[in-house]
Structures are given as C-alpha cells and as structure tokens.
Amino acid sequence: MIEATPSQNSVADLSATALTLRQRLVTTSATARIPHLGSCLSCVELLVAVYWQELRIDPGHPEDPDRDRFLLSKGHGAPILFQVLAERGFFPLERLEDFGKAGSVFHEHPPKPGYIPGIEAATGSLGHGLPMALGMALAARIQQRPTRCYALLSDGECNEGSIWEAALLAASQKVHTLTAIIDFNKWQATGRSQEVMALDPFAAKWEAFGWHAQEIDGHDFEAIEAALASARAETERPSVIVAHTLKGKGVSFMEDDNNWHYRTPNSEELAAALAELEPG
Amino acid sequence: MRDAFAQEMTRLAAEREDLTLLSGDIGNRMFDRFKQVAPERFFNCGIAEANMMSVASGMALSGLRPVIYTITPFTTTRCLEQIRVGVAYHQAPVVIVGTGSGLSYAELGPTHHSLEDMAILRTLPGLNVLAPADSAELIAQLREAINTPHPTYMRIGKKGEPLLHGESAQLGIGKANLLRDGSQLLVVGVGPILSEALKAAETVAPKGYSVAVASLGGVKPLDTTFLRLMAQRFTRWLTLEEHGIIGGLGTALLEWQAESVGPTISIKRLGVPDHFIHELGDQTYSRRLLGLDSTSLAQTFHNMMEE
Numbered sequence: 256m257i258e259a260t261p262s263q264n265s266v267a268d269l270s271a272t273a274l275t276l277r278q279r280l281v282t283t284s285a286t287a288r289i290p291h292l293g294s295c296l297s298c299v300e301l302l303v304a305v306y307w308q309e310l311r312i313d314p315g316h317p318e319d320p321d322r323d324r325f326l327l328s329k330g331h332g333a334p335i336l337f338q339v340l341a342e343r344g345f346f347p348l349e350r351l352e353d354f355g356k357a358g359s360v361f362h363e364h365p366p367k368p369g370y371i372p373g374i375e376a377a378t379g380s381l382g383h384g385l386p387m388a389l390g391m392a393l394a395a396r397i398q399q400r401p402t403r404c405y406a407l408l409s410d411g412e413c414n415e416g417s418i419w420e421a422a423l424l425a426a427s428q429k430v431h432t433l434t435a436i437i438d439f440n441k442w443q444a445t446g447r448s449q450e451v452m453a454l455d456p457f458a459a460k461w462e463a464f465g466w467h468a469q470e471i472d473g474h475d476f477e478a479i480e481a482a483l484a485s486a487r488a489e490t491e492r493p494s495v496i497v498a499h500t501l502k503g504k505g506v507s508f509m510e511d512d513n514n515w516h517y518r519t520p521n522s523e524e525l526a527a528a529l530a531e532l533e534p535g
Numbered sequence: 536m537r538d539a540f541a542q543e544m545t546r547l548a549a550e551r552e553d554l555t556l557l558s559g560d561i562g563n564r565m566f567d568r569f570k571q572v573a574p575e576r577f578f579n580c581g582i583a584e585a586n587m588m589s590v591a592s593g594m595a596l597s598g599l600r601p602v603i604y605t606i607t608p609f610t611t612t613r614c615l616e617q618i619r620v621g622v623a624y625h626q627a628p629v630v631i632v633g634t635g636s637g638l639s640y641a642e643l644g645p646t647h648h649s650l651e652d653m654a655i656l657r658t659l660p661g662l663n664v665l666a667p668a669d670s671a672e673l674i675a676q677l678r679e680a681i682n683t684p685h686p687t688y689m690r691i692g693k694k695g696e697p698l699l700h701g702e703s704a705q706l707g708i709g710k711a712n713l714l715r716d717g718s719q720l721l722v723v724g725v726g727p728i729l730s731e732a733l734k735a736a737e738t739v740a741p742k743g744y745s746v747a748v749a750s751l752g753g754v755k756p757l758d759t760t761f762l763r764l765m766a767q768r769f770t771r772w773l774t775l776e777e778h779g780i781i782g783g784l785g786t787a788l789l790e791w792q793a794e795s796v797g798p799t800i801s802i803k804r805l806g807v808p809d810h811f812i813h814e815l816g817d818q819t820y821s822r823r824l825l826g827l828d829s830t831s832l833a834q835t836f837h838n839m840m841e842e
Contacts (some may be wrong), residue, residue, distance in 0.1 A: 290640065320598065324573045368596065376596065380620050386586045387621060390593020390601075397555065397575060417617070420586030428578070 257313045257322055264307050266476045271534065272307065274472045275503045276338045278532045279351075283334060285525040287355025289363060295335035295516035297440040297473070297500040298407060302339045304479040305405060305436070314344035317372040321400050322393045326376050328384025329409035329438060330364045337361055337371070345373035349464045382415025384408070385435055389421050392433040403432045403487070411443025419464070425493040426465030433493040434486045435466075438473060440502035442513045461495040474497025505533055536692040536727070537634050539670035540587075541565045543617075543677055544602065548573040554681065555594055557587050559605030561634070584614040591629045592621030594705060600681050604638070606808035607633030607649035611656060614675060622686045623659040630680045630728050636666070636690035637726060637777030638807075641821035645811045649690065653725075654782025656688050657755045663687040663708055665753035666725035666776070669699045672752055675706035683708070683733065689753075696727040709743050711752055711758035717747030720839060721765055722832075732775055734829035739836045746836055754787045759795070762788075766796040771805050771839060777827065780806040803839065805832075 262271075276299055284292045306312075309512040310323045327336050334354075338508050341348045353359035364379030375391075379386040388406040394428045395402035412418060425433050439457065441448055461468040467489050479498070486494035502516075503509030506528045520528060542694040550555050555576045556569055570577045584605065591601040596631045603610055610633045610804035611618070622629045633649060640647040657664045663680065665687060673691055680687035687708070704712040714729060715736055722732045729750055736746040749765065751758060765772075774785040785804030792802055807825055815826055822828040826835070 264617050284575075299659035324597075376593075377620065377624060380616060382585075383617065383620055386589030386617075387593035387596070390595075391597045393555075393578070393590065394594045394597035395598045397552075400595070402597075409729075417583075417585040417589065420581075420583035421589070424580055424583065424586055427581075470709065 256316075257311045257319055257412045269303050269307060269476045272342065273303045274532060274534060276303065276335065276342060279338050279526060280335050281506065281520060281532065283338070283351065283354050285338060285520040285522070288519045289334050289355050290517045290519055291334060291363065292505040292519065293442070293509060293513065294329065294409065294438075294440070295332050296504045296506065296509065298332055298438040298502065299335060299480060299498070300474045301350060301407060301436055301438060301498055304476055304483065306343050307340050308480055309483045311401070312402070314373065314430065317345055321402060323402055324388060324404045326384040326388045326404070326406045327365060327378055328388070328406040329381065329412050330378030330384070332407070332438075333363060333365045336365065336495045340371070340373040343373070346371065355446045364470050374534055375491045381409070381412040382417040385418055386421040389425050389430060393428065395432065396430070402435065405434050405436065408434070408435055409443070410437060410439045410441065410448040410454060410457070411451070413437070413444070413454060422461065422464040422466065425474060429491050430493050431489045431491055434483070435493070435495040437497050438500050439497050440500045442502045442516065444516055446450040458497045460496070461497070465492060466494040467494040467496070468497060470497045470499065473500035474504060536667070536670050536673055536696050537694060538689060539673055539735060540604070540632065540634070540677070541569065541676045541683060542787050545569045545572055547678070547681060548576060551597045551600070555601045557565065557591055557601055557603045559587055559609055560582050561605050577617070578840040582697060585617050586613045587783045587810070588617035588686060589621045592617070592625055592627040595627035595629050600630070602630040602632060602681070604632045604634060606647060607636040607652055608647060611649065611652040611688070611790035615655065618656070618662070619659055622663045625684060626661050627646055630677065631686070631688045633688070633690045635693050637692070637728065638818050639693040640810070641818045642815050644805070644815055646811060650779040650807050651782070652690055652778070652812045653754050653778050653784065654786070657782075659789065661685055662755070663753065664755040665689040665708060667691060667752060668726055668750040669696055670715070671698060671700045671704070672706045672750065675763050676752065678710055679707045679829065692727040697730050699729055699733065706752070708753070709752045709756040709758050710747055713747060715746070715748040717745040719745045720747070720771045720836060721769035722746060722748045722753055722773045723765070723788065726777050728775060728777040728822070731827060731829040731832055735832035735836060738829065742837070744836055744840050751784065754784050757787060759790055759791065761792060762772055763795065766800050770800050772800055773805060773835070773839065775827070775832075776806045778806050779809065781809055786822050805835065
C-alpha cells in the first residue's frame with residue numbers, strides 16, 4: 256500500500272544513503288564504462304530527498320494508479336536513478352550487476368515503462384519529461400486521484416523550447432500538483448550553461464512564467480525538504496525548485512570539472528574516489 | 536470531415552470518461568458542444584505542438600485516451616520527435632488527428648501543405664497511419680482507434696467531402712473496401728481524393744473501360760488479404776494519394792508487391808511530384824495542376840488501357 260504520508264528519516268540517515276549511492280554509482284561507472292558521472296553526482300541529494308521523504312509510492316506495487324509520478328526528465332541521470340530504485344526496493348540490487356552489459360535494460364538512459372520497475376517514462380531525449388509529467392498531472396486531476404507529479408530537469412535541458420511550452424501550459428491550467436526540480440549544476444555537455452544559453456535570471460524566469468519558484472542549495476536535505484513542503488502547500492501555481500548544485504559533487508577531483516560529463520574513471524581514479532566516499 | 540470528427544468526439548466524450556481532446560489553438564467554435572459535454576476534458580494547448588504531444592503521451596500513460604487535433608503539418612512533422620519518443624516508443628494510445636491534410640489548404644502555401652506525413656510516420660514502429668476517404672470511414676476508424684491499445688495517426692480533409700462508401704462497407708483500421716467494381720484497371724487510393732477517381736471511372740465507362748476503385752483506408756497496417764484478392768483479379772494497378780510521390784501509399788504498395796505477389800501485377804503511382812508547390816490556388820486548382828483531378832485521371836486511365 257502507498258503510505259499516507261512520506262516516511263521520516265533523519266538527515267544522518269539520508270546522508271548515509273547518499274554516500275552509499277555515490278559509492279555504487281562511481282564503481283558502476285568505472286566497471287561498466289557508463290558516462291554522465293558528473294551529472295549523476297550532482298543530483299544525489301535531490302533524488303534521495305524525493306524518493307525517501309516525498310513520493311507517495313509503494314515499491315512492492317510500482318503500478319498503483321494512485322502513486323505519485325517521478326520522471327527523470329534529465330534522462331542521462333539514469334545511472335543514479337537505477338541505483339536509487341534498487342536501494343528503495345523496486346528491484347533487487349543484484350539486477351544492476353548486468354549494468355552496461357550487452358542485452359541488459361540497464362544502460363545510459365531509462366527505457367519505457369515495463370522493463371524496470373519504478374521507471375515512468377523513457378527520457379533520454381531532453382525536453383520530454385516535464386511535458387509528460389504535466390500530462391500525468393492533468394490526467395490525475397481528471398481522474399480525481401491524489402497523485403502529485405515530479406520532474407527532475409537539468410539546466411542544460413532548459414535550452415529546449417518544449418520545457419518552456421510546458422511551463423506556459425502548466426501555469427494556465429493551474430497545475431499545482433506538478434513540481435519541477437532543476438539540478439542547476441551550471442554545466443551542460445560542452446560549456447557553462449549560462450554562456451551557451453542565457454538562463455539567468457533562472458528562477459525569475461520561472462516566476463515570470465507563472466510558477467512558484469524557490470532557489471535552494473541542492474545538497475542540503477533540510478532545504479530540499481522545506482522547498483518540497485512549500486511546493487505541496489501551493490494551491491494554484493505549479494512549483495519549480497531551482498536547486499544549486501555542484502557537478503561531480505562528492506569526489507573532489509570531479510567537482511565542477513566538466514570532463515566528467517563523458518569520462519569514466521580508471522582503476523586509480525576509482526580507488527581515489529572511493530577513498531573520498533568513506534563515511535566520515 | 537472535420538464536422539463529422541467534432542460530432543463524433545462529442546458523442547465519444549459522453550460515452551466514456553477517459554476521453555480527452557487537445558487542440559492546438561484551432562477549431563474556433565467547432566468544439567463548443569464537446570466543451571459543454573466535458574469541459575474539464577478539453578484542452579486548448581496553444582500554439583505549442585511539441586508540448587501538446589508529450590502532454591498527450593503523459594495522459595495516455597496514466598490511463599486516459601487523448602485525441603490531438605490541429606492542422607496536419609503542425610501535428611506531424613513539427614513535433615515528430617515527440618511522436619516518435621512519447622507516443623510511438625511508449626506505445627501510448629494517443630490518437631493524432633491532422634486536419635486539412637494533403638492539399639486541403641492548398642492556397643495557404645507549402646507551410647500548410649502536408650505531402651510527407653504518411654511517408655514519415657509510417658516508419659515509426661507500432662503507429663497506425665490512416666487516411667479515411669470520407670466521414671463514414673473516419674468515424675469507424677476513430678472509434679476503433681480509441682479502443683485499441685496502440686497509437687494512431689489519422690489525416691483527414693476539411694469540409695464538405697462527399698460520402699464515398701456504401702452502407703455495406705466494412706470500415707475500420709486496416710480494412711480496404713471497393714468503392715466501385717470493375718474488371719480492367721484497379722485504382723487503389725486513400726483519402727477524399729478518391730472522389731476524383733470515382734468521377735473519372737464514370738467518365739471512361741461509356742468508352743468501354745471498366746475501372747475499379749478501392750479505398751485502402753490508410754497506409755499502415757495494409758489490408759493484405761484484400762490486396763492479395765485484388766491481385767488475382769487485376770494486373771493493372773494505379774495508386775492514388777494526395778501526398779508526395781515518395782514514401783506514401785504508392786511506395787508502401789510497391790514494398791508489399793516486392794515481398795508478396797511480385798511481377799504478377801504492374802503498379803503505377805500517382806501523387807504529388809517531388810517538389811514544393813508554388814503555383815497556388817484552391818484544392819480543385821491544385822489537383823488539376825498536378826494531374827490529380829477527375830479529368831486528368833480519366834486521361835491517365837485511357838492511356839493505361841491503351842498501353
């Protein structure tokens with residue numbers, strides 16, 4: 256059964272979960288040669304907060320029609336989402352031993368629903384997840400279900416016009432059950448996101464589009480939880496949480512170094528990364 | 536056809552609570568009755584087709600049956616990526632309706648012509664690609680599309696197209712019908728342009744030419760049972776579509792022929808040549824210009840018979 260209210264976990268518990276996930280992520284990236292490590296490391300706290308504190312979901316019944324929906328609109332973050340779903344109990348952790356192997360469903364992007372429990376949409380192409388989450392939120396309104404819908408976006412993804420099309424429609428339709436979370440790590444594949452496309456003032460843009468916009472530290476569990484609570488309290492506007500993050504967060508030599516968008520660690524780098532990811 | 540579509544959508548909205556209608560800011564007043572029946576299930580998604588398509592796929596993945604309606608180029612090639620990923624890959628049961636297809640809006644210029652939609656969309660796995668010839672075929676296909684677990688694209692005309700199917704026609708997805716029987720030449724076509732073929736067949740009948748005309752209803756899936764049956768009766772075939780000559784119905788039938796009946800039949804194709812149309816006029820003018828009107832078709836039939 257879906258829990259009536261999200262579970263309560265201490266910041267220490269959440270931090271421990273985040274650390275475990277980072278260890279597994281970096282290890283998988285090295286052994287299976289899976290890229291987008293920097294993009295995955297920047298959204299670990301956001302995913303942990305959402306999956307352990309916010310979503311009304313039942314991993315034992317992943318297709319419950321009343322469940323909340325989470326769409327990883329930045330689909331290249333799939334390597335960390337897969338780790339999250341395994342740890343949250345959607346499938347056994349052993350399934351990830353196939354990660355990156357020929358014939359496996361666990362590769363660089365989420366497949367369509369039906370292959371991996373907990374995956375709501377195939378989002379490898381950017382700019383799709385938020386509009387699809389909007390469609391799901393509108394569906395829940397028509398069906399009178401308690402479902403809330405969440406989409407995690409990257410800042411680079413906000414280059415896509417479809418994101419802003421969705422922003423306009425969500426505001427006119429007053430879809431207050433929709434929350435966009437932006438992993439604002441300031442980088443996209445080949446440059447600073449602010450230099451490629453003029454995103455700033457980022458939160459103010461969303462505000463101007465009719466959204467309830469909040470800016471937070473995307474690695475601070477208490478700030479994330481407070482922002483999600485504020486989004487839940489909205490009764491008219493859709494919400495966006497512009498979460499300031501650090502690409503490569505948690506591994507010093509990866510932090511804010513955009514080479515880790517495509518690179519995967521060699522054995523020495525993996526050992527160095529894991530040494531930093533020990534409980535402190 | 537579009538009025539028949541609006542009326543049928545209103546009936547369907549009253550019948551089932553999971554039906555939604557998404558419009559790309561067109562159809563002023565056309566959906567007033569739908570909005571009376573189901574105001575909470577009508578969405579003017581604005582002039583933002585990419586978002587509209589993804590919203591529809593999200594709705595479908597949540598159990599609704601969304602129908603998208605706007606002018607054909609904008610609900611097809613404009614948002615092809617969203618159709619490919621959100622609709623076709625997810626097998627989200629969305630019904631995409633393109634209105635004013637082919638040269639219905641000929642005088643509006645190439646931006647509003649849709650002469651590539653069937654060719655492009657039939658490459659997407661799991662997507663039905665339909666082109667009803669009249670309102671009766673449209674309604675039957677729409678009803679079936681709403682009830683299948685797969686997505687469907689349907690290109691329709693505009694206003695005032697004649698009814699071409701008889702009452703005994705078996706209409707639906709992947710169902711072909713003879714609109715007129717004959718013995719010497721088979722015209723196989725899709726869409727309202729088949730009215731031109733019927734007129735042309737009438738014209739050449741007194742000369743002793745017996746031309747049969749069939750509506751295939753779409754280009755995917757093909758009614759291969761019907762096609763095999765026709766291949767036993769006709770050796771001379773002519774395909775007809777208000778669509779570019781590359782990749783549409785004619786190409787689909789050549790592909791089918793190559794993999795089934797082979798050279799036992801000969802297929803000629805008629806459609807819009809491989810160029811954009813700059814000599815603008817209304818649909819009647821454009822069909823004449825392109826040799827797709829009944830007079831030109833009668834001459835084509837004559838030529839084929841005399842070969």
